[in-house]
Amino acid sequence: MSPFTEARMHLAVELTAAGRHPAAARWARLDPAVLLSAPHHAGLVRTAARRGLDLALFPHTFHPDGGPLLDAVALAARLAPVVPGIGIAPTATVTHTEPFHVSKSIATLDIVSSGRAGWEPAVSRTQAEADLFGRKPAAAPAQLWREAADAIEVVVRLWDSWEDDAVIRDVATGRYVDRDKLHPIDFEGEFFSVKGPSITPRPPQGHPLVVLRADEEEALPVAARWADVVRISAPDLADAAHARDRIRGVVAAAGRDPDEITVLLDVEVHLAADRARARRDLAELDALSGAALPASSVRVLGPPTDLADLIGTAVSTRAADGVTLVPLALPPTSTSWPTRSSRCSPGAGCCAPAGQAVRCAPGSGCAVRSTTTRQG
Amino acid sequence: MSATKQIHLGAHFPGVNNTTVWSDPAAGSQTDFASFVHFAQNAERGLMDFVFLAEGLRLREHRGRIHDLDVVGRPDTFTVLAALAAVTSRVGLAGTINTTYNEPYELASQFASLDHLSAGRAAWNMVTTSDAFTGENFRRGGFLPREQRYERAAEVVAVTRALWDSNGAEVEHHGPHFDVRGTFPLSPSPQGHPVLIQAGDSAQGRDFAAATADAIFTLHGTLEAGQAFYADVKGRLPQHGRSADDLKVLPGVTFVLGDTDAEAQDEAVRIRRQQVSPQTAIAFLEQVWGRELSEYDPDGPLPDVEPDVDNVSITRGRVRHARDPRAVAQEWRDFAAAHGGLSIREVVIEKTGRQSFIGSARTVAARMDEFVQRDACDGFILVPHLTPGGLDRFVAEVVPELQDRGSYRTEYPGPTLRDHLGLRHPHAPLTRKESA
Ligand SMILES: Cc1cc2nc3c(=O)[nH]c(=O)nc-3n(C[C@H](O)[C@H](O)[C@H](O)COP(=O)(O)O)c2cc1C
Numbered sequence: 001m002s003p004f005t006e007a008r009m010h011l012a013v014e015l016t017a018a019g020r021h022p023a024a025a026r027w028a029r030l031d032p033a034v035l036l037s038a039p040h041h042a043g044l045v046r047t048a049a050r051r052g053l054d055l056a057l058f059p060h061t062f063h064p065d066g067g068p069l070l071d072a073v074a075l076a077a078r079l080a081p082v083v084p085g086i087g088i089a090p091t092a093t094v095t096h097t098e099p100f101h102v103s104k105s106i107a108t109l110d111i112v113s114s115g116r117a118g119w120e121p122a123v124s125r126t127q128a129e130a131d132l133f134g135r136k137p138a139a140a141p142a143q144l145w146r147e148a149a150d151a152i153e154v155v156v157r158l159w160d161s162w163e164d165d166a167v168i169r170d171v172a173t174g175r176y177v178d179r180d181k182l183h184p185i186d187f188e189g190e191f192f193s194v195k196g197p198s199i200t201p202r203p204p205q206g207h208p209l210v211v212l213r214a215d216e217e218e219a220l221p222v223a224a225r226w227a228d229v230v231r232i233s234a235p236d237l238a239d240a241a242h243a244r245d246r247i248r249g250v251v252a253a254a255g256r257d258p259d260e261i262t263v264l265l266d267v268e269v270h271l272a273a274d275r276a277r278a279r280r281d282l283a284e285l286d287a288l289s290g291a292a293l294p295a296s297s298v299r300v301l302g303p304p305t306d307l308a309d310l311i312g313t314a315v316s317t318r319a320a321d322g323v324t325l326v327p328l329a330l331p332p333t334s335t336s337w338p339t340r341s342s343r344c345s346p347g348a349g350c351c352a353p354a355g356q357a358v359r360c361a362p363g364s365g366c367a368v369r370s371t372t373t374r375q376g
Numbered sequence: 377m378s379a380t381k382q383i384h385l386g387a388h389f390p391g392v393n394n395t396t397v398w399s400d401p402a403a404g405s406q407t408d409f410a411s412f413v414h415f416a417q418n419a420e421r422g423l424m425d426f427v428f429l430a431e432g433l434r435l436r437e438h439r440g441r442i443h444d445l446d447v448v449g450r451p452d453t454f455t456v457l458a459a460l461a462a463v464t465s466r467v468g469l470a471g472t473i474n475t476t477y478n479e480p481y482e483l484a485s486q487f488a489s490l491d492h493l494s495a496g497r498a499a500w501n502m503v504t505t506s507d508a509f510t511g512e513n514f515r516r517g518g519f520l521p522r523e524q525r526y527e528r529a530a531e532v533v534a535v536t537r538a539l540w541d542s543n544g545a546e547v548e549h550h551g552p553h554f555d556v557r558g559t560f561p562l563s564p565s566p567q568g569h570p571v572l573i574q575a576g577d578s579a580q581g582r583d584f585a586a587a588t589a590d591a592i593f594t595l596h597g598t599l600e601a602g603q604a605f606y607a608d609v610k611g612r613l614p615q616h617g618r619s620a621d622d623l624k625v626l627p628g629v630t631f632v633l634g635d636t637d638a639e640a641q642d643e644a645v646r647i648r649r650q651q652v653s654p655q656t657a658i659a660f661l662e663q664v665w666g667r668e669l670s671e672y673d674p675d676g677p678l679p680d681v682e683p684d685v686d687n688v689s690i691t692r693g694r695v696r697h698a699r700d701p702r703a704v705a706q707e708w709r710d711f712a713a714a715h716g717g718l719s720i721r722e723v724v725i726e727k728t729g730r731q732s733f734i735g736s737a738r739t740v741a742a743r744m745d746e747f748v749q750r751d752a753c754d755g756f757i758l759v760p761h762l763t764p765g766g767l768d769r770f771v772a773e774v775v776p777e778l779q780d781r782g783s784y785r786t787e788y789p790g791p792t793l794r795d796h797l798g799l800r801h802p803h804a805p806l807t808r809k810e811s812a
Contacts, residue, residue, distance in 0.1 A: 070492060078461050176448055195512035
């Protein structure tokens with residue numbers, strides 16, 4: 001049996017307006033106004049969807065160095081109706097925001113995308129971010145992640161606060177809803193209390209996907225309890241394998257089946273015709289920003305086959321269940337993004353980087369949950 | 377008479393009160409995105425200024441339980457509007473967002489994002505609701521004293537405007553409600569500032585609108601009440617250095633159309649019976665009487681017992697227009713007697729929410745035009761009773777009549793909502809039209 005038979009592989013992409021590199025927009029000669037326009041972002045997601053990627057992630061931060069950043073949920077909602085197929089998961093920070101608002105906004109993203117939504121809860125660490133709200137000081141990671149766990153719990157419980165069949169439209173009794181199927185959540189925690197129920201009916205997927213970054217020790221228990229997808233970064237595949245094992249361990253310890261979560265390794269990519277060209281591009285980017293950008297995770301600078309090799313190895317060695325492509329500069333390289341292998345039948349949940357066949361058992365869960373669950 | 381005033385129209389997506397008839401066979405989903413798409417695209421076909429979404433941040437309760445007789449629940453305002461930006465190209469996108477349970481930095485980012493992503497079509501209906509009941513869903517919890525609601529709202533607007541205008545410079549604000557310091561990540565959006573709408577009727581609310589808003593959403597339905605309100609709010613503008621054109625007065629109105637006026641009247645009666653089911657009639661009664669009256673027959677006479685004036689919280693989570701319940705009860709009894717002994721349901725049908733405009737398309741267009749030309753308002757926010765098709769007939773029949781009268785546009789005047797409403801760009805002294 002091929003070692004790939006059991007392997008699940010997921011491909012996600014992190015879509016910033018111009019790419020992760022701070023000089024990406026200037027390097028690609030993108031008009032700053034274009035970075036804030038919907039057609040530009042729609043083009044990026046459309047490319048990702050056409051290439052058969054499972055999931056588009058839209059980062060967000062309140063940190064002032066984040067560059068020109070549109071609200072990620074609004075951006076995702078603007079794109080969802082015009083780009084079919086692909087899963088859509090914006091970051092929503094939970095440190096200074098209202099869990100009640102976050103819950104209904106992600107539920108609604110699920111509605112407008114017909115059940116393709118996820119979200120990536122993130123924390124705001126800095127005093128600079130705290131100062132934008134002025135409600136409380138910056139906090140240490142342990143506290144931030146305790147609060148994030150509460151926020152995620154509230155978001156998810158609010159999704160569940162409406163039973164699926166709560167709307168009855170019973171003309172005989174004059175009742176629009178069966179109010180016995182609407183439930184307060186009565187959450188009371190260390191940081192806030194939320195009464196519920198939600199003002200938004202249960203979203204099509206019930207639970208839109210929860211994507212969590214678990215590089216930090218304090219985030220592990222939160223991921224163990226709540227994540228469907230765990231994002232990791234690692235300098236190499238050996239480290240990634242170690243991180244993945246750890247995560248699967250804490251997930252199991254939390255009483256969940258580790259096979260139900262998907263660990264995605266960040267891969268910074270800059271694709272070009274050959275390695276020399278890709279390295280030259282990066283040198284140009286670094287020169288423009290005045291400093292070499294340190295790699296945040298495994299990095300591929302080269303032709304698409306290099307990326308395919310890396311992904312194949314990552315999955316076959318169980319270093320990850322798939323990868324999150326983090327393009328250093330968009331959109332010039334987007335034309336050379338990897339594609340799902342044409343040898344796999346649609347719906348088999350099977351994806352592969354360009355030129356590489358990966359066989360997966362049908363239904364092995366390669367497609368993100370958002371494309372496979374019930375639409376209510 | 378001077379040049380014909382141009383009518384502005386907003387399209388209110390049917391909401392969570394008994395105006396919306398969910399029991400009709402033609403009533404579709406209140407939640408599916410397809411309903412919003414149908415509604416918004418039709419508003420755009422009708423060249424309307426904007427689509428409007430209301431929002432309340434806690435499910436309404438009646439007698440301590442979730443009120444189950446009207447539509448319950450709706451999707452998130454921002455998210456729906458952002459998605460609608462993808463399937464429309466000209467119509468404005470107006471969202472009701474609370475100033476008490478949101479923070480200015482995040483609001484500034486969300487509205488600027490919506491304005492960028494819609495190429496200049498965002499509007500914010502600023503509401504100030506601050507009851508403890510709603511607060512239980514939020515971090516700040518509790519309750520903001522009534523007199524502080526508008527103080528906070530004004531400070532929210534001041535901070536969001538400073539951020540929208542900041543262009544990368546650091547903003548520092550210290551006030552009674554907020555301490556905000558930092559830079560804003562977005563360059564000014566196409567409209568500079570999203571269009572600001574205010575909904576609230578107290579003297580404070582009117583002053584807040586006169587000082588800050590581009591449009592005011594009111595409930596003054598009759599010509600005379602409208603004229604008085606119009607004169608009042610427009611009269612408040614000069615003291616804020618603003619002119620009459622800077623604030624549009626837009627009452628929320630309902631309408632019923634028929635091939636003839638008589639047919640429309642019949643249809644109006646039919647719709648009122650749908651809007652006031654037997655159960656809803658009793659709920660209205662309980663709201664006025666402040667006590668449980670479930671044993672009463674909706675087709676029987678009004679109760680003899682007096683309202684419980686101390687029980688003001690029988691319904692929670694909805695906008696209250698407080699009047700002395702004893703006076704209302706007496707008025708209802710007198711009304712029932714004067715009309716030959718009307719039943720509970722008949723009284724409620726007559727005394728709550730009669731439609732604003734009833735008639736053939738021509739009649740309705742003429743009457744609406746009269747309201748605008750005689751300065752009862754600058755236009756209307758249309759509140760149809762059916763989702764998603766409630767505007768269809770208005771667009772097909774009334775819009776052409778208004779156009780024939782010369783008081784409604786035949787094409788959008790520009791790309792942005794400010795263009796539609798004839799509002800200045802906040803950083804330009806004159807609109808395009810004025811400077812042309
Ligand atoms: C026409 C109209 C529409 C309103 N719509 C909403 C709404 O959708 N959501 C909400 O929370 N409050 C809504 N309000 C409530 C107002 O924001 C405000 O809280 C209320 O009118 C009390 O303020 P006031 O004392 O100035 O009238 C509305 C008010 C009016 C007059």
